[in-house]
Structure formats: C-alpha cells, structure tokens
Amino acid sequence: MTEIFTVKTQAFLDQKPGTSGLRKKVKVFQPPHYLENFVQSIFDSVTIPPNSTLTLGGDGRFYNRVAIQVIIKMAVANGFTKVIVGQGGILSTPAASHIIRKYQTLGGIILSASHNPAGPDEDFGIKYNTANGGPAPEKITEAIFAKSKTISDYKVADFSDVNIDQLGETNFDGFSVQVIDPVADYADLMMSMFDFNAIKALFETGFSMKFDAMHAVTGPYAKEIFVNRLTAPENSLMNCEVSETFGGGHPDPNLTYAHELVEQLYQANAPDFGAASDGDGDRNMILGNHFFVTPSDSLAIIAANAKLIPAYQQGLAGVARSMPTSGAVDRVAKKLNIPCYETPTGWKFFGNLMDADKVTLCGEESFGTGSNHVREKDGLWAVLCWLNIIAAKKMSTEAIVKAHWAEYGRNVYSRHDYEAIPTEAASGVLQHIKAQFDSLPNQTFGKYTVKTCDDFSYTDPIDGSISTGQGIRILFACGSRIVFRLSGTGTEGATLRIYLEAYEPDVSKHHLDAQVALAEMIEIALKISQLKQRTGCDKPTVIT
Numbered sequence: 001m002t003e004i005f006t007v008k009t010q011a012f013l014d015q016k017p018g019t020s021g022l023r024k025k026v027k028v029f030q031p032p033h034y035l036e037n038f039v040q041s042i043f044d045s046v047t048i049p050p051n052s053t054l055t056l057g058g059d060g061r062f063y064n065r066v067a068i069q070v071i072i073k074m075a076v077a078n079g080f081t082k083v084i085v086g087q088g089g090i091l092s093t094p095a096a097s098h099i100i101r102k103y104q105t106l107g108g109i110i111l112s113a114s115h116n117p118a119g120p121d122e123d124f125g126i127k128y129n130t131a132n133g134g135p136a137p138e139k140i141t142e143a144i145f146a147k148s149k150t151i152s153d154y155k156v157a158d159f160s161d162v163n164i165d166q167l168g169e170t171n172f173d174g175f176s177v178q179v180i181d182p183v184a185d186y187a188d189l190m191m192s193m194f195d196f197n198a199i200k201a202l203f204e205t206g207f208s209m210k211f212d213a214m215h216a217v218t219g220p221y222a223k224e225i226f227v228n229r230l231t232a233p234e235n236s237l238m239n240c241e242v243s244e245t246f247g248g249g250h251p252d253p254n255l256t257y258a259h260e261l262v263e264q265l266y267q268a269n270a271p272d273f274g275a276a277s278d279g280d281g282d283r284n285m286i287l288g289n290h291f292f293v294t295p296s297d298s299l300a301i302i303a304a305n306a307k308l309i310p311a312y313q314q315g316l317a318g319v320a321r322s323m324p325t326s327g328a329v330d331r332v333a334k335k336l337n338i339p340c341y342e343t344p345t346g347w348k349f350f351g352n353l354m355d356a357d358k359v360t361l362c363g364e365e366s367f368g369t370g371s372n373h374v375r376e377k378d379g380l381w382a383v384l385c386w387l388n389i390i391a392a393k394k395m396s397t398e399a400i401v402k403a404h405w406a407e408y409g410r411n412v413y414s415r416h417d418y419e420a421i422p423t424e425a426a427s428g429v430l431q432h433i434k435a436q437f438d439s440l441p442n443q444t445f446g447k448y449t450v451k452t453c454d455d456f457s458y459t460d461p462i463d464g465s466i467s468t469g470q471g472i473r474i475l476f477a478c479g480s481r482i483v484f485r486l487s488g489t490g491t492e493g494a495t496l497r498i499y500l501e502a503y504e505p506d507v508s509k510h511h512l513d514a515q516v517a518l519a520e521m522i523e524i525a526l527k528i529s530q531l532k533q534r535t536g537c538d539k540p541t542v543i544t
C-alpha cells in the first residue's frame, strides 16, 4: 500500500493568487511547506470525485521539476487516481488547456510565471485550471486564498520520484502516472483547424518567417509545427531550446523584451513575417517586414478574416475583449452583426462566454489572443491565424493591416508601463485620479473634453458574479480613452499601466507613429495622474 502522510503546517498569509495564479520569487516557494500549502489549498477548494485525473505541466522554468514531483505525490494523497504529465514536466498553457479538455480531466495545475524571468533568484508560479480547460474563476481562487490562510495540515503520498522523462504510463498501487508527449496532441489540434496545405505552399514560394520562442516553452511546439509539419526551413526559428533560466531573458513578446527579433524584422533584407511567444506560450507578438501589429488590431483583423480559416468557416458566434483592449474589434463585430463583450483583464472572464457559446474569438491588448478551441489564450494559434490569412489573401502583413484601417478606421493605441515602482506611490496615483471623479467630467484639455470617468466593474452575463475595481477609465466625448490600472502579475513593487486610445477615421493620418498620434493624450494622462511627481519616474519602462 502506498502510505499517505498528513503533515502539520502553518499558514503563510501571502498566498493571494493574482491575474493568473500565484507568482512569487523561487526563494519564497522553496522553504518547507510553502508550495505544499498552496497545492493543498487548491485541492481543498475543489471536489475530487472517485477516478479523477489531474493534468500537470509547466513552462520548464527553474523549480518546475521539483514542484512536479511534490504535486504528483500530493495529488495521489488527495484522491486523484491518475496524473497526466507532460514529458520533462513541459506543457505550454494552451496545450495544458487542450489536454484537460481532450482527456476530460478534472482540472490541471500549470507551473508558470509566464513572462516573468526564471532562475534561482527569479520567479515561479502556479495556477489551477478547471475541467473546461480555463483558469479557475474568482470564486475558486478566492476559496483557495481563504483556505491558505487557515491551513493546518496537508497530505502527501510516500513513493519515490516518478521518471517524467520517459513516455508511457506507470501503474502504482491504486493510481497511475502517464507521461505524454507535450506537443503531439496540440499540434494535431492546430492541424485540424488551419489550412496547413496553404501555409506549406506559402513557405514554398520563399515566404520567410522568423519565430522567436525566447528560450521558453514554445520552442518544441514551434519545431514540430513550423519545421516538421509546415516544412519551414530550420532557420525560421530562433531561441527554441527551453532553458531553465529562459536564457537569462524576460520572455515577454513586446518591442522592448523581444528586441532581438524586432531588430531582425527592421534590418535590410528582413524576413516577411516575424512572431514571438511568451514564457508559457499563451501570448504572441506579430510583426511584418518593418512593421509592428498592435495586439488590439491583431484581434480585430483575425475576427474580420476568420472565414478564411477552416475552423471558423461558419463564422463567429461573437467576440470579446478585455476592457483596456482597443475598440477595433468592436467595429468588426458591428459590421459582422455579432455581439461584442467587454470583460476585465485576465483570461478567466472569457471562459463563461465561450462555454455558453456566446463568443468564438477573444483577446487582450497585452498580446493575448485566442478562441474557443481551448480556454486559454494561445500564442502559436495566433501565429497560425496570421499565416493562414496571409496565405489566403496573398498580401503582406503591412498591407493587410493598412487595408483593415482603410475599411474600419484606425483605433490608434498604446500602453505605457511603469514597472517596479513603490506600491504606495502607485496607489497614491490611483487615489489622486479617483478624487477627481466629480470634477473631471466636462473639463476640456486642448481638443479633448472628458465625458465620464469610473472604476470599471463587470457583471458576468452568464453567472451574474460581479468584479469591481478593474481599472480607472477616463472617457472623452470624441470616443478617445485613457485607462489606468495596476498589474496583478508583477512580483516587485507595483506596475502601473496606462492605456491610451484615440480613433482616427482619416486615412491620410494612418501612417503616423502611435506615440506621435497620441502625444496629446499622453500629456493629459500625466497631468491628471501627477504620475511623474508622485512616482519620480520620468518615462515608462515599456512602451507598446
């Protein structure tokens, strides 16, 4: 008989899950009982019926392997009869979502801190996904947090470490562990959705691509899909070996952190197309030759051209975007005469809409796009959407975007991040803006007049749950917007994000750089927030 031990423990009071799970420094996770307390709090917050299976995998960062062994033993002790684990402990976030759905497992634990740097002195993270394949809803994450504050013991089974590098199923006494190929099921799903023959033919014409996995989890997926199945040349890939430290980098696919790729796309003889994915494979950046596609535009363009992709040939039930994401997709929805939902930041809010078949596509300004094929955002899926659309339209990335703007007008958009600023200064900025909620409406700044301002709250149309405090919105009479929001994924101080949007119907201004086009809005944002005075920062850390 496998022995089950109950271990006495004491609560750590800081285990509050953020936008996507619990993220802390590895050093915080390492002391005895820290990881175990959180895992037990997860298991105590869900009902585990007999014969339940758990999906388990992570982005391959430092501490992934250690945590996987702990979680396997705790899952067995808590009544799971099977654990499906990705070989080497690897599963990208969208692949994990697919595995949960395909094999109908009770849920999954994904070990990732996404784009946060990895290594012994960097970050680790853990999140729980439910049976629909999506991130646990707030009701569950709140229960996990509450549990973690009162926990007094946890359960762990006594057996030696499982070999997670060897494919196959091992039967133990009353339970089994199945090590699966982390890529195959996901690659098959992609093949069933896209026109692989058309994309192959595109590569055969000499169309060139550069995909940057940023040393993180999508490397093996990209090799299988782009090189093995789509016959793109090997040199289409860069940084595709998963490293425990993510090569010492910060796998956030944006213009700042993916600069190695950006430089290649902006050099002479640049490839036709460029893309990058983040640490856990759920986000993406799309580039053309000397051209950057804003994520909000990417969502709108995929929606507008969805019928060119076999999986969406029948059209879309609806679309959804997070509140700070630009309204570009709203214009497409209007034209297609389908509903468009506005949710708070974070993928968990899209799940209910997709489960109820209200939406097919959804996305966030933060380089996250996805559809109802899984219940997570999906980086490689977005890249395949673009390749499929390019193959079908026979136009360049830039030409596709410009044609879209000409048809719909351009929602000029930018996000300014102020990272790792003192927490007090950051909340001071938000308090200062909120204190002006009564006086701002009707105030005029240059050509912009404030119409309304509020702190965004959302009532889920499916289950009626309410989420408040989701970001401060200042809406102008002309339809432009400024949004201020604190990040829920950082682990150092606070990160304040300012989202800026202005609608430009005039084609003759579409060539303008977003920072130039938004210069006046940026000034207004700084003025209303007193950001410089209150934080001492004179410029953003990241501009997108």
Ligand code: VG1
Binding pocket: 019, 020, 113, 114, 115, 278, 282, 283, 322, 345, 346, 347, 364, 365, 366, 368, 486, 487, 488, 489, 490, 497
């Ligand atoms: C950020 C993004 C948000 C995204 C989240 C998780 O959150 O803004 O849109 O859903 O990261 O993405 P925040 O709270 O820092 O703004 V990932 O790739 O870290 O799973």
Ligand code: CO
Binding pocket: 114, 115, 278, 279, 280, 281, 282, 283
């Ligand atoms: Co991610």
